[in-house]
Amino acid sequence: MRNPPALEQLVEALRCLPGVGPKSALRMAYYLLQRDRKGAGLLAQSLDQALQVVSHCGLCNNFSEQEVCPLCTSPARDHSLLCIVEMPSDLMMLEQTQSYNGMYFVLMGRLSPLDGIGPRDIHLDKLLKRAQDGEVEEVILATNYTVEGEATAHYVSELLRARGLKVSRIARGLPMGGEIEHVDSGTLAQAMLERRNVR
Amino acid sequence: MRNPPALEQLVEALRCLPGVGPKSALRMAYYLLQRDRKGAGLLAQSLDQALQVVSHCGLCNNFSEQEVCPLCTSPARDHSLLCIVEMPSDLMMLEQTQSYNGMYFVLMGRLSPLDGIGPRDIHLDKLLKRAQDGEVEEVILATNYTVEGEATAHYVSELLRARGLKVSRIARGLPMGGEIEHVDSGTLAQAMLERRNVR
Numbered sequence A, B: 001m002r003n004p005p006a007l008e009q010l011v012e013a014l015r016c017l018p019g020v021g022p023k024s025a026l027r028m029a030y031y032l033l034q035r036d037r038k039g040a041g042l043l044a045q046s047l048d049q050a051l052q053v054v055s056h057c058g059l060c061n062n063f064s065e066q067e068v069c070p071l072c073t074s075p076a077r078d079h080s081l082l083c084i085v086e087m088p089s090d091l092m093m094l095e096q097t098q099s100y101n102g103m104y105f106v107l108m109g110r111l112s113p114l115d116g117i118g119p120r121d122i123h124l125d126k127l128l129k130r131a132q133d134g135e136v137e138e139v140i141l142a143t144n145y146t147v148e149g150e151a152t153a154h155y156v157s158e159l160l161r162a163r164g165l166k167v168s169r170i171a172r173g174l175p176m177g178g179e180i181e182h183v184d185s186g187t188l189a190q191a192m193l194e195r196r197n198v199r
Helices: A005-014 A022-035 A039-053 A088-097 A125-131 A147-162 A187-193 B006-016 B022-035 B037-053 B088-097 B122-133 B147-164 B185-193
Strands: A078-085 A102-106 A138-141 A166-168 B078-085 B102-105 B138-141 B165-167
Touching: A005 A022, A005 B037, A022 A039, A022 B037, A039 B006, A039 B022, A039 B037, A078 A088, A078 A125, A078 B006, A088 A102, A088 B122, A102 A125, A125 A147, A125 B078, A138 A147, A147 A166, B006 B022, B022 B037, B078 B088, B088 B102, B102 B122, B122 B147, B147 B165, B165 B185
Parallel strands: A078 A102, A078 A138, A138 A166, B078 B102, B078 B138, B138 B165
Antiparallel strands: none
16 A cells, blocks of 8 residues: 555655655645645745746855846945855844945855865855955955854865955854853853953 | 845745744755755646645545545455544554555544644545445544544544444554553553453
8 A cells, every 4th residue: 555656756855855854754745735735836836936037146146036136236335345154044144233234155055074065065166256356355254153164164264365365254252141151161262262352 | 135036935835834934944945946956846846746636535535646546446355344544644554564454534634623623624524424335334443542633533433323333443552562661651551441351
């Protein structure tokens, strides 16, 4: 006794989603066919549509429907600053802070040899070209403070400094509302090392 | 700064999947567009295909590409037994045990008022018609031993016994390899209450 072929095929196809194993895929397929056929139809349509129109911005490498995205063409922004982030969601978080008015470059990932993601997969050639356009004066590394994010920042900074660019890294320290008693010792050690003069 | 509209639309559509919230949907969309465009295309195709060809068996209510599924038309099976299960995966588990040769009825869910799933959503009209076809002699309730599964079994058994059908429930007790020291007290109490004569 097996499920109908088209259902098995759907279960298999759902497994391409990250974090979805055989059991969740089966549950999803049952759910879609049983309770949300309209949603499933819409999902198929949205997938096709997104595959057709969404590509990467030629400058910042973020997802975009245009060749160059609105942010990269905006004259209101400071073209001498280039902030490097891992993912579009990082870019959006930074934009929400309204603390930065420069340009971005989205790596669309991080160096992670264990997952088979090497320098070529995070578009470093495109980044080098972008950073050497003559306008960029400072590159700000805003990759995560994870092992992979740190490794990526180190690798990228070596590349960029070898080409004479000024490279900086976003600060590390206690978060807002952070209590010394409860913060991890790595963060506390860094906060101590990178202490600033009180003015 | 927002994602391109087609990407936002895809994120929204992915949220129709069970267990997928805004954050996972965004992660899935990024992943598909960035690393697995082929998988995304295949997923869209499989969804369309499944929506087109997969429907429910007219007799057992399981998913099927035919009007009546192969199991229901099989002459090798005992048509006097009707086993009621919640989901197709339960049916498949029972089939794997090779301990049952009767027919099935798949509720495609369970009574769950909190989730808005009432008697109408688990196809009880279809079940009543099926159980009273003249051939069925015993109905076996094989819903889960969860709160919802128990409530469903209770409700269904009332309906069926009122129509003069013999109704039974799969046994409860210690699982294979179960140790009295480690089993929960509810199971142990039931195992004691439902003890059997040793022959």
